[in-house]
Amino acid sequence: MAVLLIAEDDEDIAAVIARVCKRAGLTVLRAPDGQVALEMIIKERPDVLLTDLGMPRMDGWELIRAVRAHDGVRDTPVAILTGQLTPGDPRVAEAHACAILMKPCPNDQLLLMIEKLATVGPHGHSGAESRCPVRNPVTV
Numbered sequence: 001m002a003v004l005l006i007a008e009d010d011e012d013i014a015a016v017i018a019r020v021c022k023r024a025g026l027t028v029l030r031a032p033d034g035q036v037a038l039e040m041i042i043k044e045r046p047d048v049l050l051t052d053l054g055m056p057r058m059d060g061w062e063l064i065r066a067v068r069a070h071d072g073v074r075d076t077p078v079a080i081l082t083g084q085l086t087p088g089d090p091r092v093a094e095a096h097a098c099a100i101l102m103k104p105c106p107n108d109q110l111l112l113m114i115e116k117l118a119t120v121g122p123h124g125h126s127g128a129e130s131r132c133p134v135r136n137p138v139t140v
């Protein structure tokens with residue numbers, strides 16, 4: 001069974017996503033900020049990370065950067081779920097995320113992406129050796 005880590009500071013949103021994903025058979029872990037999420041990723045090795053961008057202590061951008069720089073977990077599939085992304089934000093290209101989903105994201109679309117990432121499994125994401133088979137068109 002795939003393990004999903006949700007990094008989300010909004011308790012209500014995290015609860016809704018967790019419920020949907022558990023119902024679909026996923027094991028769900030939750031972190032209220034990027035710092036806790038990073039510690040959990042290193043300790044629990046989730047199959048997929050779903051992260052918000054705006055979070056206290058460590059935001060989503062910093063979290064993804066830290067994961068990609070950390071041996072052993074750097075190849076974790078990552079999806080961003082955000083309500084605040086400006087078109088043309090240069091951080092999107094640098095983030096090495098597999099997918100970006102915009103809030104509010106329909107449950108079926110969210111689940112589909114998470115299951116896709118869990119099926120794909122760990123894969124390289126750094127520069128020229130990026131082998132991301134998901135890479136949803138980041139059109140923002």
Ligand SMILES: [Zn+2]
Nearest residue numbers: 097098132134
């Ligand atoms: Zn990827």
